[in-house]
Amino acid sequence: MERMVGTVVRGLRCPIINQGDNIEEIVVESVVKASEAEGFTINDKDIVTITESIVARAQGNYATIDNIAKDVRSKFGEETVGVIFPILSRNRFANCLSGIAKGAKKIVLMLSYPSDEVGNHLVDIDMLDEKGVNPWTDVLTEKQFRDYFGYNKHTFTGVDYIDYYKSLVEAYGVECEVIFSNNPKTILNYTKHVLACDIHTRFRTKRILKANGGVNVYSLDNILSESIDGSGYNEAYGLLGSNKSTESSVKLFPRNCQPVVDAIQQRLKVVTGKNLEVMVYGDGAFKDPVGKIWELADPVVSPAYTAGLDGTPNEVKLKYLADNHFADLRGQELKDAISQYINNKNSDLTGSMEAQGTTPRKLTDLIGSLSDLTSGSGDKGTPIVFIQGYFDNYTK
Numbered sequence: 001m002e003r004m005v006g007t008v009v010r011g012l013r014c015p016i017i018n019q020g021d022n023i024e025e026i027v028v029e030s031v032v033k034a035s036e037a038e039g040f041t042i043n044d045k046d047i048v049t050i051t052e053s054i055v056a057r058a059q060g061n062y063a064t065i066d067n068i069a070k071d072v073r074s075k076f077g078e079e080t081v082g083v084i085f086p087i088l089s090r091n092r093f094a095n096c097l098s099g100i101a102k103g104a105k106k107i108v109l110m111l112s113y114p115s116d117e118v119g120n121h122l123v124d125i126d127m128l129d130e131k132g133v134n135p136w137t138d139v140l141t142e143k144q145f146r147d148y149f150g151y152n153k154h155t156f157t158g159v160d161y162i163d164y165y166k167s168l169v170e171a172y173g174v175e176c177e178v179i180f181s182n183n184p185k186t187i188l189n190y191t192k193h194v195l196a197c198d199i200h201t202r203f204r205t206k207r208i209l210k211a212n213g214g215v216n217v218y219s220l221d222n223i224l225s226e227s228i229d230g231s232g233y234n235e236a237y238g239l240l241g242s243n244k245s246t247e248s249s250v251k252l253f254p255r256n257c258q259p260v261v262d263a264i265q266q267r268l269k270v271v272t273g274k275n276l277e278v279m280v281y282g283d284g285a286f287k288d289p290v291g292k293i294w295e296l297a298d299p300v301v302s303p304a305y306t307a308g309l310d311g312t313p314n315e316v317k318l319k320y321l322a323d324n325h326f327a328d329l330r331g332q333e334l335k336d337a338i339s340q341y342i343n344n345k346n347s348d349l350t351g352s353m354e355a356q357g358t359t360p361r362k363l364t365d366l367i368g369s370l371s372d373l374t375s376g377s378g379d380k381g382t383p384i385v386f387i388q389g390y391f392d393n394y395t396k
Contacts, residue, residue, distance in 0.1 A: 003396070007389040010034065011374045011382025019060035023050070024263045028271055030384055040388070042272045045308070047387040048264065049371040052241070052282040052303065054383045055254035061232035063224050064249045068099025068239070071228050072195070075218055076104060082187035084110040085205065086197035088120040088154065088161040092297050093197070094168060095250045096220070096239050100195065101169040101176075108190040109165060113140075113180045117198050119293040122161065122180075123149045140180040155291045184208045195219070199240060199299055221299070224252065241282060241298040254280065257304030265306050279305035281385075284369030285361075301368035309363050 014030040017023065027050055035042050072081070081104045086093050088111075101107060113135050114128055115121040123145075128135060131148045140148070142162065153160050162178060169176035179186070184205045187194055192215040196205040202219040209217045221238040224231065234241070234255045241253030254260075261278040268276045282298035302309075326337045371385040389396075 005389070006392055007387065008040075009370060009374050009388075010038070010040075010386045011380060012384040012386055013381050014054075014384055017054040017057045017383075019057065021058045023055055023058040023260060024267055027264050027384055028267045031268065031386060032271060034386065042268075042274050042276070043388065044275045045277065045391050046274070047277045047279070047309070047367060047390055048268070049279050049281050049367060049385045049387065050261075050264075051371070051375055051383040052254050052257075052280050052298070053243070053251070055257060055260060055280055056232075056251050059232070059254055059256075061234070061252045061254055062245055062249055063228070063231040063233070063242075063252060065095060065099040065102060066248075067228040067231040068096060068223060068250075069101075069103035071223050072100050072103030075222070076193050076195075076216055078105050079193040079216065080104075080106040080108060080191040082108045082110060082191045082194040084184065084187050084194060084196055084198075085112050085117060085201075086165070087116045087118050087199070087297060088122070088165075089297065090157065090159065090164075091244050092242070094164075095244050095248070096197075096223075096242065097165060097168050098171070100223075101172045101174045104174055106175045106177075107169050108177045108179065108187065109169065110179050110181055110187050110190075111162070111165075112182050113145075115292070117201065118295070118297050119287065119291070120154060120161075121152075121292065123152055135182055137183075138181075139183075139186050142178040142180075145178075145180050156293075185212050188213055192216070195223070199297065236303075237299045253282070253298065254303065261304045261306050275308075277306045277308040279309055279364055279367065281364075281368035281371045284372030285365050286369050286373070295372065301362075302364040305364050309367065312362055313366070 012030050012034045014026055017026065027048065031042070031048055081100065083097070083100060086097065111122065114123045114125045127149055133148060145162070151160050166176045166178055177190070179190070185208060188209065192213060194209050194214055194217050196202050196209070196217070196219040198205055202221065206217050206219055220240045221236070223239045224233045225235050225238040227233045232252045234252050236255070237253045239250070239252070242250040245251040257280045261280060264278045265276060268274065279302045281302050283295045283301065285296045285301055287294050325341065326334055329337055367387065367390065370387065374385050375382050
């Protein structure tokens with residue numbers, strides 16, 4: 001019978017991962033057991049993806065608020081610290097801010113508006129139009145912001161992040177002044193010592209600050225980029241990609257992941273005889289249409305992946321072929337023509353009309369988004385995702 005199914009995605013359950021667990025062994029065992037239990041065959045070019053969380057847990061890559069505070073204090077001393085462009089998240093930034101506050105003498109908290117970098121809104125953009133406020137030029141104090149917009153709770157969390165973040169700082173007896181601006185240079189009117197907390201725009205932010213008189217300028221990837229008193233760390237991303245673990249600690253983004261995916265690939269080859277691809281994934285790169293939130297709060301979608309996942313798709317648009325090249329064909333004749341076209345397509349379709357609309361994003365970003373949506377962020381309990389048929393096309 002003709003094959004009727006293309007890509008198949010399965011969320012796989014595994015044991016709860018703890019520090020010191022052999023993550024490579026657990027992943028391979030989980031894949032093999034799932035195959036036996038569900039009756040699916042493991043094939044060449046299947047993909048195994050593992051959420052970054054269980055890799056970091058196995059590594060024991062954790063740090064405390066005190067560790068963060070000590071690193072902040074070593075970098076800023078007794079200076080007033082400008083904390084700028086943080087995302088609005090209890091999970092992602094609250095404990096980080098507590099650690100920053102504990103290590104600082106005074107904080108000037110500068111929030112971007114109407115939303116943070118990943119789309120969490122402080123105020124609806126329509127209200128800016130209504131009040132005649134230009135977020136690209138207007139700098140607002142906390143009082144001015146409240147006078148214009150009042151108190152607004154986050155769509156999903158029900159939290160007023162202005163009050164919440166301010167309370168976290170003041171809990172350590174630290175003065176917190178809140179301002180609102182989208183221009184990095186604004187903070188330099190308050191202090192020359194700045195911690196840039198944005199994720200994907202941090203390099204630009206630091207460049208602007210340093211070029212305009214910033215003295216001590218760091219970003220979150222510079223905090224806990226090395227161990228503090230035996231803490232976890234991430235040499236590449238520091239606090240970026242961290243999540244709240246307990247009320248006084250964070251789980252950091254996993255480090256040194258390439259040996260992990262390579263070892264899993266090699267072990268799967270030994271156990272199954274097949275050549276699979278393996279990657280570690282974090283947040284997928286997609287946007288919620290209701291809350292307007294971009295999910296990409298991690299510094300990258302995938303910190304490590306095997307060689308077969310490098311690059312971008314090279315695909316043609318079937319509907320374009322059917323509507324243009326083969327508009328006069330129907331049924332089996334149309335299928336044969338399209339199949340022949342696919343089999344003979346160029347190895348690089350960049351700029352080709354036949355490829356328009358195929359969105360050639362990185363494979364790891366596409367597969368990471370697919371995996372993140374599959375595993376979810378709650379209690380599904382499937383931190384391993386097994387993907388089959390991803391590299392197939394219409395001809396297979």
